[in-house]
Every structure is written in structure tokens, then in C-alpha cells.
Amino acid sequence: MTGPLGYLAARSTRNRLLRQLRRLRTPRYAVALVLGLAYLWYIGGLQRPGPGAARVSAGTVELLAAAGVTTVLLWTWIFGADRRALAFSRAEVTWLFPAPLTRRQLIQYKLFRGQFVILINVLLWTFLLPGRWAGAEGWRRAGAIWILITTLALHRLGVALLRSSLLEHGAAAMRARAATLAIAGVAVAAALFDAATAVPALQSAWDLGPKELLLALRDMSLRPVPAALLLPGRLLVRPMLAHDWAEWGRTLLPAAAILAAHYVWVVRSDAAFEESAAAAALARQRTGRHRARAPRFTARPVPRLSPAGWPGGALLWKNLAALMRTGRARGAVFGYLAVGVVVALLSAVGVSRPLLEAAGWMAAMWAAFMLVLGPQWVTNDLRADLSRLALLRSYPLRGSTVVGAETAGSTAVLTAMQLGLVGIAYIAFWGGEVRDPSPELRTAALAAAVVLLPAINFLAMLIQNGAALLLPAWVRVGPDRPIGVEALGHNMLVMSGFVVILAALLAAPAAVAGAVFFGLEPVSGWWAGVPAAAAALVVTGLESQVLLARLGRVFEETDPSSVPAVESR
Amino acid sequence: MIEAEGLHKVYGDLAAVQDLSFRVMPGEVVGLVGPNGAGKTTTLHCLAGITVPTRGRIAVAGRDLAAEPVEAKSALAFVPDEPHLFEYLTVEEHLRFVARLYRVSQVDQRIPQVLREMELEDRHGALPAELSRGMKQKLAIACALIHDPKALLLDEPLTGLDPVGIRRMKATILDHARAGAAVILSSHLLHLVEEICSRVMIMRRGRAIAFGTIAEIVAARPDLAGRRLEDVFLGLVGQDGAENE
Numbered sequence: 001m002t003g004p005l006g007y008l009a010a011r012s013t014r015n016r017l018l019r020q021l022r023r024l025r026t027p028r029y030a031v032a033l034v035l036g037l038a039y040l041w042y043i044g045g046l047q048r049p050g051p052g053a054a055r056v057s058a059g060t061v062e063l064l065a066a067a068g069v070t071t072v073l074l075w076t077w078i079f080g081a082d083r084r085a086l087a088f089s090r091a092e093v094t095w096l097f098p099a100p101l102t103r104r105q106l107i108q109y110k111l112f113r114g115q116f117v118i119l120i121n122v123l124l125w126t127f128l129l130p131g132r133w134a135g136a137e138g139w140r141r142a143g144a145i146w147i148l149i150t151t152l153a154l155h156r157l158g159v160a161l162l163r164s165s166l167l168e169h170g171a172a173a174m175r176a177r178a179a180t181l182a183i184a185g186v187a188v189a190a191a192l193f194d195a196a197t198a199v200p201a202l203q204s205a206w207d208l209g210p211k212e213l214l215l216a217l218r219d220m221s222l223r224p225v226p227a228a229l230l231l232p233g234r235l236l237v238r239p240m241l242a243h244d245w246a247e248w249g250r251t252l253l254p255a256a257a258i259l260a261a262h263y264v265w266v267v268r269s270d271a272a273f274e275e276s277a278a279a280a281a282l283a284r285q286r287t288g289r290h291r292a293r294a295p296r297f298t299a300r301p302v303p304r305l306s307p308a309g310w311p312g313g314a315l316l317w318k319n320l321a322a323l324m325r326t327g328r329a330r331g332a333v334f335g336y337l338a339v340g341v342v343v344a345l346l347s348a349v350g351v352s353r354p355l356l357e358a359a360g361w362m363a364a365m366w367a368a369f370m371l372v373l374g375p376q377w378v379t380n381d382l383r384a385d386l387s388r389l390a391l392l393r394s395y396p397l398r399g400s401t402v403v404g405a406e407t408a409g410s411t412a413v414l415t416a417m418q419l420g421l422v423g424i425a426y427i428a429f430w431g432g433e434v435r436d437p438s439p440e441l442r443t444a445a446l447a448a449a450v451v452l453l454p455a456i457n458f459l460a461m462l463i464q465n466g467a468a469l470l471l472p473a474w475v476r477v478g479p480d481r482p483i484g485v486e487a488l489g490h491n492m493l494v495m496s497g498f499v500v501i502l503a504a505l506l507a508a509p510a511a512v513a514g515a516v517f518f519g520l521e522p523v524s525g526w527w528a529g530v531p532a533a534a535a536a537l538v539v540t541g542l543e544s545q546v547l548l549a550r551l552g553r554v555f556e557e558t559d560p561s562s563v564p565a566v567e568s569r
Numbered sequence: 570m571i572e573a574e575g576l577h578k579v580y581g582d583l584a585a586v587q588d589l590s591f592r593v594m595p596g597e598v599v600g601l602v603g604p605n606g607a608g609k610t611t612t613l614h615c616l617a618g619i620t621v622p623t624r625g626r627i628a629v630a631g632r633d634l635a636a637e638p639v640e641a642k643s644a645l646a647f648v649p650d651e652p653h654l655f656e657y658l659t660v661e662e663h664l665r666f667v668a669r670l671y672r673v674s675q676v677d678q679r680i681p682q683v684l685r686e687m688e689l690e691d692r693h694g695a696l697p698a699e700l701s702r703g704m705k706q707k708l709a710i711a712c713a714l715i716h717d718p719k720a721l722l723l724d725e726p727l728t729g730l731d732p733v734g735i736r737r738m739k740a741t742i743l744d745h746a747r748a749g750a751a752v753i754l755s756s757h758l759l760h761l762v763e764e765i766c767s768r769v770m771i772m773r774r775g776r777a778i779a780f781g782t783i784a785e786i787v788a789a790r791p792d793l794a795g796r797r798l799e800d801v802f803l804g805l806v807g808q809d810g811a812e813n814e
Contacts, residue, residue, distance in 0.1 A: 305669055318655060318657075396638075
């Protein structure tokens with residue numbers, strides 16, 4: 001890319017890099033970088049097993065990777081976020097859209113600009129994936145990963161442009177979505193129809209164990225319909241698995257052809273995306289939110305804020321009101337209620353016991369997953385308000401009050417979601433007449449969850465908010481946060497760092513809870529879990545108190561000018 | 570009353586505010602003027618407790634901002650140049666929210682008063698996205714006024730307002746000053762400053778190069794006698810913003 005757009009992309013990237021390097025003069029950023037690199041090195045080391053370690057066959061790896069790529073492609077068609085894929089910054093909309101440039105030039109510029117994030121992720125994945133990362137193997141792998149990630153990014157952009165084109169040519173929004181749904185639906189239905197005939201074989205394999213199940217899945221993937229569906233994915237991942245230059249070159253050609261076809265598809269699109277992109281730019285500037293799409297708020301009624309009481313309660317109320325005024329909150333509540341009612345009805349009439357047991361396990365496991373994933377999804381706290389730091393600082397509240405009240409907002413939401421799932425699991429296990437775990441253990445676990453989840457979630461949210469406060473330039477809380485497969489490496493690292501810190505903080509409460517439990521268990525049975533949970537609660541509370549006091553001081557010392565604007569991070 | 574003693578704020582190698590000392594008494598309106606980058610907003614941010622000064626002391630209504638931040642902030646209100654509103658709270662909810670933060674009593678009586686004063690009565694249920702730039706500015710000012718602050722800090726308060734809104738805003742500022750508030754406003758609109766400010770501080774490169782009534786400032790520069798504030802300003806900072814000693 002040459003000319004003014006090339007100049008803009010090159011200088012923006014250079015200046016962004018320089019600014020990030022300059023940030024390292026601040027000790028907290030330097031320390032975070034060193035810790036991050038050390039962690040990366042450790043994780044990278046884990047990916048290089050010794051000579052005696054068991055290896056998964058290349059065929060299985062290719063199948064799983066191709067299935068993953070196919071899932072991403074289908075996901076793009078069904079749930080792809082047009083506005084994010086087409087997002088230009090406010091400055092780009094202001095300066096480039098009225099400029100004498102063709103749409104093709106704008107798209108090429110967007111593709112070129114996206115390479116910065118892609119190349120960083122290529123570097124990360126080259127290091128993180130099993131095998132040698134240095135030398136010829138490293139170069140081969142980097143090239144293959146670049147083709148894969150770039151193709152997926154192009155695919156996302158292409159789908160967004162196609163939707164834009166459908167809308168431009170008069171199709172209603174729902175019809176545009178329906179078209180993509182229909183295509184994906186036909187593909188999935190064909191695969192499911194084909195898979196239905198393989199169910200008996202899969203059931204037998206399930207009974208024999210995971211290895212046999214993998215083999216059965218591999219056999220199934222060779223049938224015509226799944227094979228056709230998985231073919232693009234297979235072609236894209238094969239170069240990553242190549243053992244030498246000859247194999248790499250041979251497998252690279254089809255992958256590169258897919259990439260080239262995507263490039264042609266995208267740059268030849270005549271979709272008038274400007275309006276959609278401009279709206280997205282405006283929304284992202286206005287909201288500064290961590291959302292796949294900037295949320296749309298409607299003034300639906302929320303409980304009235306009591307005029308008297310703890311001033312921090314106003315912040316908590318504000319953050320809960322923010323959530324209640326998006327359609328998502330209502331959808332989630334209706335979803336929970338619907339599932340809860342269905343599970344309760346099935347349990348009451350005592351039918352579909354295996355289904356209820358499976359539903360119970362799924363709900364319980366999802367509640368557990370949300371301990372890790374939830375703090376990154378639910379962000380109605382300081383992370384959403386970081387762009388208003390100056391305003392928050394002007395309020396007559398102590399720093400710890402602001403941080404605590406803000407954190408309580410997201411903690412309340414996450415805890416409600418988890419308790420809903422735990423409740424559904426409890427009812428489903430009861431209706432499924434599950435004997436293992438025993439009803440006594442389940443009731444004790446439910447009581448422990450009610451006691452412990454708020455405390456654990458508060459601690460987890462404090463970590464997330466602390467990261468946003470300590471490293472505002474690194475924690476991408478705005479809608480310009482890198483998304484999609486091209487940013488998976490970055491996001492995975494952030495999540496891993498969070499999990500390590502949370503695990504370290506939970507070690508002490510877990511140790512205390514363990515001591516109490518095993519001390520009382522001979523007398524109280526599983527009910528010893530309740531005092532153990534209470535003991536863990538006390539320790540978690542103390543940890544939160546210390547963390548809150550520290551973060552409160554950080555909040556009071558943080559100069560709002562040190563927090564980069566959403567678009568300029 | 571707002572007091573600043575030896576206020577100093579440094580960003581890296583840049584001294585944004587240098588050794589600023591002044592006192593604004595209840596009932597006074599002080600105008601902060603100066604070229605872009607003179608340190609006006611940084612000064613206001615320090616006074617509002619948003620930015621921690623590198624050194625110096627600030628007191629609001631007799632409370633030291635560093636030692637008693639909550640008490641000092643309870644007595645002041647800050648209106649930024651850009652209205653930072655919560656896009657999911659309605660006009661009335663913004664006021665309820667701020668009233669709770671500042672522990673305002675009799676909120677249900679106070680809110681209609683402020684809405685009427687800011688001509689936002691018929692927009693009380695609107696979200697910020699449904700408001701014009703001027704209305705958003707009015708809402709930000711309404712939020713600042715709801716707790717009857719003893720110290721009012723306004724950064725470019727008239728930005729985005731229509732002529733009627735400007736006139737009402739000037740009256741509102743003067744009303745609050747007459748009611749006993751100490752007011753500091755920063756503006757590039759020199760005629761506004763000349764019209765409503767009892768004293769003026771002219772800043773340049775973080776320093777106050779003149780502070781007093783316009784008459785006092787002119788007295789120090791006899792060559793500027795009889796001139797309007799705009800001429801005085803240009804005479805002091807120069808046409809290009811360079812100080813003209």
C-alpha cells in the first residue's frame with residue numbers, strides 16, 4: 001500500500017509502537033511486561049513435551065483444528081458482528097470518508113491496518129503452539145499461521161460487507177440475517193443428517209473411551225458431507241502441520257489460493273459500508289464499551305434510586321441500571337426463566353431423567369466456567385467508566401468507595417447469573433433423581449455457592465478492575481479491543497494472567513476452608529462445607545479489603561490524563 | 570471560598586501550572602483566561618480534586634483538599650468543557666444519582682427546581698442520546714448545581730449553548746455567586762468574562778501573569794488604559810500568544 005493511506009498506516013503503526021515502548025518507562029508497565037514474558041516463556045515451555053511424552057496423531061490434530069476453523073467460519077455467518085468488522089476510527093471516518101478515495105482503497109487500507117494485530121498474534125501462536133518455534137520450523141509455522149488468521153479476518157470482513165450489500169440493495173435487516181442463517185442452517189442440517197446415521201457407532205465409541213471416540217469422529221469426518229464441510233478448514237491448517245519445506249510448499253498452495261480468493265472477494269465488494277462504519281465509529285467513541293457491538297440503551301423503567309443512603313450505592317445503582325437498559329439483560333433473564341421453568345416442569349412430572357441429569361451437569365459446569373470467563377464478559381464496573389475517570393474523581397467519595405461500589409455492580413450481575421445456573425442444576429439433579437453426587441452433598445454445595453460465590457466474584461472483579469486501573473493503556477476495555485481469531489492469542493494471555501492471579505489469591509481461603517472442612521467432616525459430614533465456606537469467606541473478605549484499600553489509593557493517585565482515550569490506545 | 574497556595578503541577582518535563590496562589594471569596598466570580606495550553610484546565614482539575622498537584626495546597630470552603638478530600642469535594646462542583654454523561658441514565662436519573670452522591674436532602678423538591686432553571690423540565694425522561702449538545706451541557710450544569718455548591722468551577726460553560734441559553738447561564742452563574750458561592754470559570758469568550766467576572770486571572774505557560782479587576786490589571790499597564798479586556802489580554806500575551814512584557 002502506497003500513497004497517503006500507506007503513509008497513514010505506517011506512521012500510525014510506528015507511533016503506536018513508540019508510544020507503547022515509552023510506556024515501559026513507567027515501572028508498573030515494565031514489571032507487567034517482564035512478568036508477562038516470563039509467563040509466556042513458561043507456557044511456551046509446557047508446549048514442548050519431552051521425547052517420552054505421548055503425542056496425538058497428526059490426523060487427529062488436523063481434524064480438530066479443521067473443526068475449529070469450520071466452527072469459526074460458521075460462527076461468523078450466524079453471529080458475526082458487522083459493525084465491529086467494518087469499524088473505522090472516528091478520525092478515519094472524518095478524514096477518509098469525504099476524501100477522494102474509492103471504497104476499494106478504504107478496504108485495502110483497513111486490511112493493511114489490521115496486519116499489526118495479526119502479526120503480533122502470529123508471533124504469539126508461533127511460540128505457543130507445540131513444536132520448535134525457532135529456525136526453519138518456526139518460519140514455516142509463522143507463515144502458515146499468518147495465512148490462516150488473515151483468511152479468517154478477511155472472511156469476517158467479507159461476510160460483513162455482504163450483509164451491508166444486502167441491506168443496501170433493499171433487503172431488510174432480518175432478511176439479510178435470514179439469508180446467512182439459511183446458508184449456515186443448510187450446511188449444519190446436511191451435516192447433522194449425515195451424522196445421525198453415524199450415531200450408533202459414536203455411542204459405541206463413547207462407551208469404549210475418548211480414544212475410540214476420537215477415532216469414530218475421524219471416520220465420520222471422512223463421510224462426504226462432513227468431509228466437504230471440513231475441507232476448507234483442513235486446507236487452511238495443513239501448512240501449520242507440515243514437517244519439511246517440501247510438504248509445506250505443497251500444502252501452502254491451496255491455503256494461499258483460499259486466501260487470495262478471499263482477498264479478491266473482499267476488495268471487489270461494492271457494498272456501501274460507509275454509513276454502517278460511521279455509525280459504529282460514533283457509537284464506539286460515545287460509549288467506550290467492551291462489547292461486540294456498542295449497546296443501545298432504551299429508557300425502560302428501572303428501580304428508583306433511594307435519595308438517602310450510602311453514596312457509593314449510587315454508583316452500584318447506576319451500573320445495574322446500565323445493564324437493565326440493554327436488551328441483553330432482558331434476554332438473559334427471560335432465558336434463565338424459560339430454562340428454569342422447563343427444568344422445573346420436567347422435574348415435577350418426573351420424565352426425561354437422563355436429560356435432566358445432563359442438563360444439571362451442563363448448568364453446574366457452566367457456572368464453574370463463569371468463575372473464569374464471567375469477570376471478562378460482565379464489565380458493568382470501573383472498566384466501563386474508565387473514560388469518565390475525571391468525573392468519578394470529582395465526586396466526594398474515597399477511592400476505595402468508588403472502586404468497591406463499581407466492582408460490586410459487575411459482581412452482583414455475575415453472581416446472579418451463576419446462582420441461577422446453580423439453582424437450575426440443583427432442580428435438574430433433583431428431578432433426575434441423581435444419586436451421585438448425593439442430595440446431601442448437592443444441598444451443601446448449593447449453600448456453599450450462595451455463601452462463597454459473591455466473595456470469589458468480588459475478588460475476581462477486583463483483579464479485572466485493578467488491571468484496568470493499573471495498566472489502562474494495556475487493558476482494552478473499549479469496543480476497539482482486538483477481537484476475532486486474530487486477537488485470540490492476546491486475549492488468551494490476558495485470561496491466563498487473570499487465572500494465575502485469582503488462583504494465587506484463592507490459595508489461602510482454600511487452605512483455610514480445607515482445614516475447617518476436614519476438621520469437622522467426621523462429625524458433620526458434608527455439612528462441614530458450610531463452616532468451611534464461612535471460614536473461606538472471612539479470608540477472602542480480608543484479601544478483598546487489602547486489595548480494595550490499595551486500589552482505592554491507586555484510583556486517588558491516577559491522573560485522568562494518563563488514561564488514553566478509547567480510540568487512541 | 571477557594572484557596573490555592575503555591576499550586577504546581579508538572580507532567581514529565583512540562584510544568585503545566587507553576588506557583589499559583591490566589592483566593593476566591595464567596596460571592597466572587599473569577600475568570601481564568603489565557604491562550605491554549607496556558608494551564609487553565611489543569612488548574613481547574615487540581616482545584617476539583619481530579620488531578621493531584623505536584624505541590625501546593627488547595628482548600629475549598631475551609632477544607633484542605635488533600636487532607637479532607639471528601640468534605641472539600643462535597644462543597645464544590647465542577648463542570649467540564651465536555652459534558653460527560655452516562656448514556657444509560659435519563660435526565661432526572663442523572664440528578665438523582667448526583668444528589669445521592671452529594672447527600673442532598675429533599676431531592677424531590679430540588680430536582681424540579683433545577684430542571685426548571687435549566688429548561689429541561691419536558692426532557693426529564695430523555696436519555697443523553699436524545700439531547701442536543703446544548704441540552705447535554707445544561708444537564709451537566711444542572712448536576713453541578715443540585716447540591717448548591719459553595720465553590721463552583723466551570724470550564725468553558727457556554728460551549729454549545731444557544732443565545733437564550735447563554736443569557737440564562739450567565740444569570741445562573743451570577744445568582745449562585747450572589748447566594749454565596751465562590752465561582753471560577755475558564756473561558757475564551759472574553760466579553761463573557763468581562764461581563765460577569767469580578768476579577769480576572771490571565772495565565773500563560775502555567776503562570777498567572779495578571780490577576781485582579783480589569784481596572785487593577787490596566788493600572789499596572791498604563792499603555793492599556795481605557796481598553797477592553799480583549800485588548801488588555803492581547804497586550805499582555807501578545808497577538809501570537811507570546812507574553813508582551
